[in-house]
Amino acid sequence: MSTPELSLMAQWLRDASPYIYAHQDRVFVLAFAGEALAEGDSVSVDALISDIALLTSLGVRLVLVPGSRPQIEAELLDDGVSTRQHLGMRVSGEQAMPSIKRAVAVQMLDMMARLSMGLPNTPLEGARLSVVSSNAVVARPMGVREGVDLGWTGEVRKVEVTRLRSLLDAGHTVLQSCLCASPTGEVFNLRAEDVALELAACLQADKLIFLTESSVELPKQMTVTEAQPLLDDASLSMEMALHLESACKAVRRGVERVHLVDRRTQGALIQELYSRAGHGTLLTAESLEKMRRASIDDVAGILELIRPLEEEGVLVRRPREQLELEIDRYWVVELDGQIIATAALHFFIEARVAELACLAVNAQYRRGGRASRLLARMEKEARQRGMQTLFVLTTHTAHWFIEHGFAQAQVDALPVERQAMYNAQRRSKVFTKALSAAGSATNPS
Ligand SMILES: CC(C)(COP(=O)(O)OP(=O)(O)OC[C@H]1O[C@@H](n2cnc3c(N)ncnc32)[C@H](O)[C@@H]1OP(=O)(O)O)[C@@H](O)C(=O)NCCC(=O)NCCS
Numbered sequence: 479m480s481t482p483e484l485s486l487m488a489q490w491l492r493d494a495s496p497y498i499y500a501h502q503d504r505v506f507v508l509a510f511a512g513e514a515l516a517e518g519d520s521v522s523v524d525a526l527i528s529d530i531a532l533l534t535s536l537g538v539r540l541v542l543v544p545g546s547r548p549q550i551e552a553e554l555l556d557d558g559v560s561t562r563q564h565l566g567m568r569v570s571g572e573q574a575m576p577s578i579k580r581a582v583a584v585q586m587l588d589m590m591a592r593l594s595m596g597l598p599n600t601p602l603e604g605a606r607l608s609v610v611s612s613n614a615v616v617a618r619p620m621g622v623r624e625g626v627d628l629g630w631t632g633e634v635r636k637v638e639v640t641r642l643r644s645l646l647d648a649g650h651t652v653l654q655s656c657l658c659a660s661p662t663g664e665v666f667n668l669r670a671e672d673v674a675l676e677l678a679a680c681l682q683a684d685k686l687i688f689l690t691e692s693s694v695e696l697p698k699q700m701t702v703t704e705a706q707p708l709l710d711d712a713s714l715s716m717e718m719a720l721h722l723e724s725a726c727k728a729v730r731r732g733v734e735r736v737h738l739v740d741r742r743t744q745g746a747l748i749q750e751l752y753s754r755a756g757h758g759t760l761l762t763a764e765s766l767e768k769m770r771r772a773s774i775d776d777v778a779g780i781l782e783l784i785r786p787l788e789e790e791g792v793l794v795r796r797p798r799e800q801l802e803l804e805i806d807r808y809w810v811v812e813l814d815g816q817i818i819a820t821a822a823l824h825f826f827i828e829a830r831v832a833e834l835a836c837l838a839v840n841a842q843y844r845r846g847g848r849a850s851r852l853l854a855r856m857e858k859e860a861r862q863r864g865m866q867t868l869f870v871l872t873t874h875t876a877h878w879f880i881e882h883g884f885a886q887a888q889v890d891a892l893p894v895e896r897q898a899m900y901n902a903q904r905r906s907k908v909f910t911k912a913l914s915a916a917g918s919a920t921n922p923s
Contacts, residue, residue: 502537509674545670553581632666679731689741779817
């Protein structure tokens with residue numbers, strides 16, 4: 479590895495460290511389709527196994543729920559048995575069950591074997607993974623639905639949470655099959671997605687992760703309310719719609735974070751879990767973003783956000799000491815501990831005028847309406863303090879302000895003390911906006 483690559487890696491590790499701490503001893507349920515383990519795709523199987531090994535070595539408690547559709551289909555084909563689908567599920571009849579059991583049993587053994595590798599140059603070199611399967615998911619038949627007997631197609635009756643918890647607490651990785659037994663001693667064929675959902679909900683897992691077989695073309699973060707209309711969106715693939723529906727259900731059942739991550743993109747899972755930018759889509763009950771007043775603890779985060787813009791000349795340079803002294807004038811948008819946007823208000827009480835300053839949004843989070851929301855909040859704050867006019871000085875962003883109801887003005891429109899501080903060399907343009915008592919048309923929320 480070259481020196482620049484090594485220093486990039488060191489920086490990446492530093493950036494990942496808050497996530498490494500945050501995920502330690504957390505329970506994640508990881509569901510993936512049978513395609514992820516299909517023969518002939520050893521590169522991606524190895525990548526998945528090494529991601530699993532990495533997560534466990536970083537202290538994550540994992541429950542793995544593989545799907546088995548292609549394995550079952552291949553076995554049924556070999557045995558010359560055909561099955562039919564009803565309500566999006568396979569009807570697991572008496573004839574099909576031996577093939578289904580064989581396919582899943584072989585798949586689980588193969589997976590166990592892969593997770594047991596310890597040879598040099600394998601994904602698990604040096605790792606000692608303890609993997610267990612259990613009967614903690616109890617099944618029941620789905621029965622007759624819309625006139626069709628689904629046979630040995632089942633659903634989750636209950637999850638033995640205490641038993642599973644103790645396995646996870648003892649450091650075992652749980653490998654959960656989609657064939658589960660009922661208290662009558664019969665074996666039922668369950669949808670892996672449903673098993674994962676029930677496990678995550680009953681265990682109150684910290685995360686439920688669905689690895690998808692197609693790219694996740696959804697926003698990086700969504701609340702359930704935002705995701706709901708997408709479920710009726712015809713442009714969404716069948717796979718994505720199913721995942722999104724299960725993700726919404728899981729969040730409603732109390733799983734705090736559900737991730738959809740493209741399994742076929744190398745490193746996507748690790749990026750999603752250990753980087754700020756992420757890779758897939760995170761679904762939560764409420765927005766994780768919080769807009770709030772800044773405190774002294776935010777100074778470093780604000781500086782990190784605005785320094786590049788100061789260097790480009792977009793914002794005026796603010797020394798740290800000034801920022802510390804004026805921190806109560808700042809508002810921030812925080813996401814997962816990072817300051818992703820900020821704005822400040824300076825009041826000229828006698829003139830009943832406020833200056834909007836230091837409006838900035840992290841480049842990765844632009845065009846999401848954050849600046850508009852911050853502006854609306856600043857306008858509200860200024861109005862509450864009895865201000866009648868808001869002004870801003872800008873060199874690069876004139877049109878944004880015009881589109882948000884500002885009009886260009888002359889420097890002499892500024893309060894006298896602000897005119898005295900006007901930097902003639904910088905030649906910023908002045909924009910003002912009257913603050914109506916009723917409220918502002920710019921507030922999108
Ligand atoms: C300007 C800025 C705050 C907007 O943040 P944001 O969260 O992306 O803003 P919103 O999502 O509310 O608005 C996005 C819209 O503003 C437009 N926009 C962004 N910068 C603009 C600019 N300089 N001039 C005109 N329009 C601009 C975007 O193109 C987008 O419009 P579109 O979706 O119709 O194409 C952000 O781009 C930024 O931090 N810029 C650098 C700092 C800066 O210029 N601050 C102003 C200091 S006076």
